[in-house]
Amino acid sequence: MDFEKEIARRRTFGIISHPDAGKTTLTEKLLLFGGAIQEAGAVKNNKIKKSATSDFMEIERQRGISVATSVLAFLYKNFKINILDTPGHKDFAEDTFRTLTAVDSVIVVIDVAKGVEEQTEKLVEVCRMRNIPMIVFINKLDREGKDAFDLLDEVEQKLGLSVTPLSFPIGMGYDFKGIYNIYEKNINLFSGNSKKNIEETIAFDNLEDPDLENIIGETAAQTLRENLELVKGVYPEFDKKAYLDGALQPVFFGSALNNFGVRELLDCFVEIAPTPRPKKAEERLVKPNEKDFSGFVFKIHANMDPKHRDRLAFVKVVSGTFERNKPYLHVRLGKKLKFSSPNAFFAEKKEIVDVSFPGDIVGLHDTGNFKIGDTLTSGEALNYRGIPNFSPEHFRYINNADPMKAKQLNKGIDQLMDEGVAQLFTLEMNGRKVIGTVGALQYEVIQYRLEHEYGAKCTYENFPVYKACWIDPESDNDEFREFKRVKQKFLAKDKSGQLVFLADSAFSLQMTQQKYPTVKLRFTSEKE
Numbered sequence: 132m133d134f135e136k137e138i139a140r141r142r143t144f145g146i147i148s149h150p151d152a153g154k155t156t157l158t159e160k161l162l163l164f165g166g167a168i169q170e171a172g173a174v175k176n177n178k179i180k181k182s183a184t185s186d187f188m189e190i191e192r193q194r195g196i197s198v199a200t201s202v203l204a205f206l207y208k209n210f211k212i213n214i215l216d217t218p219g220h221k222d223f224a225e226d227t228f229r230t231l232t233a234v235d236s237v238i239v240v241i242d243v244a245k246g247v248e249e250q251t252e253k254l255v256e257v258c259r260m261r262n263i264p265m266i267v268f269i270n271k272l273d274r275e276g277k278d279a280f281d282l283l284d285e286v287e288q289k290l291g292l293s294v295t296p297l298s299f300p301i302g303m304g305y306d307f308k309g310i311y312n313i314y315e316k317n318i319n320l321f322s323g324n325s326k327k328n329i330e331e332t333i334a335f336d337n338l339e340d341p342d343l344e345n346i347i348g349e350t351a352a353q354t355l356r357e358n359l360e361l362v363k364g365v366y367p368e369f370d371k372k373a374y375l376d377g378a379l380q381p382v383f384f385g386s387a388l389n390n391f392g393v394r395e396l397l398d399c400f401v402e403i404a405p406t407p408r409p410k411k412a413e414e415r416l417v418k419p420n421e422k423d424f425s426g427f428v429f430k431i432h433a434n435m436d437p438k439h440r441d442r443l444a445f446v447k448v449v450s451g452t453f454e455r456n457k458p459y460l461h462v463r464l465g466k467k468l469k470f471s472s473p474n475a476f477f478a479e480k481k482e483i484v485d486v487s488f489p490g491d492i493v494g495l496h497d498t499g500n501f502k503i504g505d506t507l508t509s510g511e512a513l514n515y516r517g518i519p520n521f522s523p524e525h526f527r528y529i530n531n532a533d534p535m536k537a538k539q540l541n542k543g544i545d546q547l548m549d550e551g552v553a554q555l556f557t558l559e560m561n562g563r564k565v566i567g568t569v570g571a572l573q574y575e576v577i578q579y580r581l582e583h584e585y586g587a588k589c590t591y592e593n594f595p596v597y598k599a600c601w602i603d604p605e606s607d608n609d610e611f612r613e614f615k616r617v618k619q620k621f622l623a624k625d626k627s628g629q630l631v632f633l634a635d636s637a638f639s640l641q642m643t644q645q646k647y648p649t650v651k652l653r654f655t656s657e658k659e
């Protein structure tokens with residue numbers, strides 16, 4: 132097998148969007164093109180409709196049966212495509228942030244009527260900071276929506292992107308006639324027939340061709356010519372390097388539900404989207420075509436069935452090949468581990484795989500060895516940098532409600548934190564445990580899982596905190612000692628042992644910064 136060729140044909144990406152923009156529908160249509168699924172409706176929407184635990188649990192239960200939904204892999208034109216699932220619900224945004232450490236590019240789905248929404252803004256910002264190449268797909272063109280140029284403006288302004296349309300709609304909603312594909316120079320007519328899988332396209336090199344009038348009508352032809360003229364004048368020409376550097380974002384229009392404009396998106400995607408990218412370890416930059424294996428854990432999925440307590444750790448292969456039954460170094464633990472049944476993921480199933488290549492995701496059965504961010508290698512002591520922890524939004528004391536089950540509770544809390552469900556802070560003063568989360572929903576999830584998976588019961592108590600600030604570094608001077616003495620009640624250690632100041636209000640945070648200027652407070656856990 133040609134190692135370089137295997138790398139060159141891999142495309143690992145995530146689809147991000149605000150809930151309801153059409154991520155699930157688009158995913159499904161992409162899988163249909165790959166022949167990975169036979170019919171629509173095969174991809175479970177893992178959306179949480181209400182902010183209710185029952186909904187979340189139902190999803191988790193289904194996923195427990197088919198964890199394959201976390202990674203959907205398929206072949207298209209001999210490309211091996213891996214789609215990594217990113218939860219859209221805001222309470223699980225951290226999960227999505229972490230998954231974004233494992234993608235090589237993303238497709239951003241935007242609803243033509245709603246435009247740029249809150250969750251899209253947050254997720255795109257993370258991608259922008261990391262220069263992840265992005266393609267924008269404007270969805271639901273079969274419905275009335277915003278004017279295409281207004282939308283492009285909105286994308287540029289709200290998301291801070293530089294766009295260039297690679298397709299352009301002809302009409303919209305009731306008058307939607309089709310799409311002119313700027314990239315392929317052809318017209319794709321919309322018939323509104325959702326059963327049609329492959330649309331017919333009409334080649335159109337020369338827009339002045341009077342046939343255009345015959346095909347889409349006089350007014351539409353006129354408008355299209357004007358619009359394309361404007362596109363040419365306003366937007367830069369597509370440049371692959373700029374796209375790969377994260378400096379230019381191509382835009383496609385279509386309707387995922389009608390499978391319209393999806394093939395164009397996919398064809399362009401496989402051509403321009405990056406092959407597995409090099410990744411920065413703390414020690415050095417690691418290239419995918421290096422011979423030695425390295426990879427990192429970006430997600431841990433618990434088995435919701437209490438009879439099978441094992442978890443699945445998702446490892447992205449960064450370099451070399453991952454092989455079954457070979458010993459690999461677990462860098463944090465400093466020990467070698469072997470995996471007899473690593474999983475590869477396909478659209479509807481997972482199966483044991485002998486060898487995986489850069490860009491691939493392997494699922495490893497784990498009984499508690501892994502934490503999010505752990506690195507595995509052939510032997511070199513590399514540490515991949517993940518996404519740092521940000522200050523949680525909510526804080527609550529967690530109390531043990533069943534004194535007979537203290538051990539189970541501690542173990543459960545420990546493992547859930549390793550999975551990245553929430554953040555744990557232990558107060559310096561009295562050792563009490565505080566759980567910090569992004570959304571209130573997580574408290575219910577933790578309570579439920581502690582009970583059902585670990586047989587432990589907990590209660591919560593409010594702990595008013597405005598922000599968690601990491602302190603770097605701890606120093607031994609008078610000011611620091613004074614700070615520690617005065618603020619003792621508000622100091623805690625995070626799970627990795629870093630000292631954290633839990634400010635109870637914006638005012639107290641400001642006062643503290645003024646009073647102890649040499650105490651450096653950071654808003655993320657990552658050391659500069």
Ligand code: GDP
Pocket residue numbers: 148149150151152153154155156157176178219270271272273274385386387388389
């Ligand atoms: P997600 O939350 O981003 O995964 O969104 P879904 O894929 O579940 O889509 C949300 C809703 O929008 C569903 O009812 C879809 O049927 C609908 N939808 C998706 N794509 C289109 C489209 O192109 N046109 C129309 N009219 N509806 C769409």
